[in-house]
Every structure is written in structure tokens, then in C-alpha cells.
Amino acid sequence: MQKILVPTDFSDQAQNAVDLASRLAQKMNAEVILLHVVEDPSVTSVHVTGEIDVPDMQDRLFILKLIEKAKTDLASTIAKYSDTNIREEMRIGNAYHNIKDIITEHDVDLVVMGTKGTNSFGEVLLGSNAEKVVRHAKCPVLTLREGIEDANFKDIVFATGLNDKDETCMQVVRNFQTLFDARIHVVRINTPNNFEADHLSLPALKEYVEKCGFSNYNIHIYNDVSEEDGIIHFAESINADMIAMATHGRTGFAHLLTGSIAEDVVNHAKRPVLTYVIKK
DSSP: OOEEEEEOOSSHHHHHHHHHHHHHHHHHTOEEEEEEEEEOTTOSEEETTSOOOOOSHHHHHHHHHHHHHHHHHHHHHHHTTTTSOEEEEEEEEOHHHHHHHHHHHTTOSEEEEEOOOTTOGGGSTTTTHHHHHHHHOSSOEEEESSOOSOOOOOEEEEEOOOOGGGHHHHHHHHHHHHHHTOEEEEEEEEBTTBOOOHHHHHHHHHHHHHHHTOOSEEEEEEEOSSHHHHHHHHHHHTTOSEEEEEEOTTOOOTTSOOHHHHHHHHHHOSSOEEEEEOOO
């Protein structure tokens, strides 16, 4: 991974994301792109150096003040990370569209975002845009609610519905495993509506993991009332450092993890969550 994108609104949650991205960048020898978007409903995506048509003079002055403040805040943030290869990007317009554009323009390998967490996904960093990024990003997204002292992911939970299309997500997890010399805990969640006996699930999990090419792993079956609760509770039970899971966005499918489950886990988990969108 060579480029890590961190969208920021300069909140405490965003600062947690910058801290984590900085540590990851040093370990990966990667570049951090710190993005701030000055939101303007009249445009979608514009570079700060570009011309924007703001018909009302008062609106124009307000946006210019936001830009000047953002420049100061970006410079102040970057100054704290002199030991990290970090640079700024500032855009005007819709936050999600600008994040999407940056991912494409700079061939971003990983997005790191902070969230506010429980019962407030509509108010996560940069509003509901974080939800859209988790659901649609073309690269892995690592979200976190709280700051972590050390970016040392030694125990990673990989929640799976045994979907062969998860291959790219598996590769992302293997990359993190190699980087941190981590142990992977592959888990299938049994729920009342999606129950399978252990004598069927365990052999299937073992075959799946061997096909994935994982090394240094455990396989688990965990019972809970819902997939999202099971993933979170299992991760808590082993004190995992990270949860990783594939998502198919909002499409929904039988016996597999859906986009809404990934979003629920991101919203409620107390530990970092790594998601990757599986293309249709």
C-alpha cells in the first residue's frame, strides 16, 4: 500500500484517524493524503484553485473564510507529523464526491476514517458520507471510533459468509497479516435465521480457509442473535485488534454478509473495522 487517504473535518474522531494513518504510513513506507472538503451544496467537486460560481456575495465571502480557516487547520495538523510523508488536499463541494474523486485520481490504496459510533451513523465524520464510502469505495476502508495507542494489529477477526467472491478482500487481510505478523481468526456467525450445524460449518470453514491461502489462523463458529452482534461480540471475546469483512454494498444476499451488516459493525464496534466492497 503506497497511498493512504484520510478525510478530515478536524474533529477528535478525524484526529484519531490521522494518528492511525501516520503510524501505518511509517510502517508501510506510504504517503498520507490529508483531505478536507469545504462543503458547498451548489457544486459537486472543485479544486480550491478552481473557479466556482457563487452568485451571492455573502455566500462567496463565507466560503472564502472557510477556505482560509481550513488552510490554517491543515497546516497545523501536518506540522504535527513531521516524521510522516503527508500532504494536503483541499476541495470545495460535496464531501463524498470529492473523496471518491481523490481515490480515483491518486489511485488510493486505503482510506482511514474516524466515526462517532453508536446510534449516530448519520452523523459520522463528514456526515452520511462515511456510510457511502464504506458502501462504495474502490479500495479498502479502515474506520475507527476511538484512538488507539499502538497500530499493532496482532489479532484480526475475519468475518465471512464463505463467499468465493471475497477473494480480493482475503488478499487485503493477508496483506495486513503479513505486515503485522498477525493471527487471523476466521469466524462464521450462526443466527436463528441462518443456522448451520457445526459438523457442516467447520469442515466448510476449514476448506474455505485453505483455499484462501491463510497461514497462522484459527477457525470459529459463534452463535448470536444477529450477524453484526455476533461479529462484535466475538471480537470482544478474544480482544481482537481489528475486524475485517467484505461487503456487497446494499444489494443483500442469502447467507452472506450484507452491506447493512458491515455498516452496523462499523457503527457499533469499539475496535477498528476494515471493509472492502466486493464488486458485482
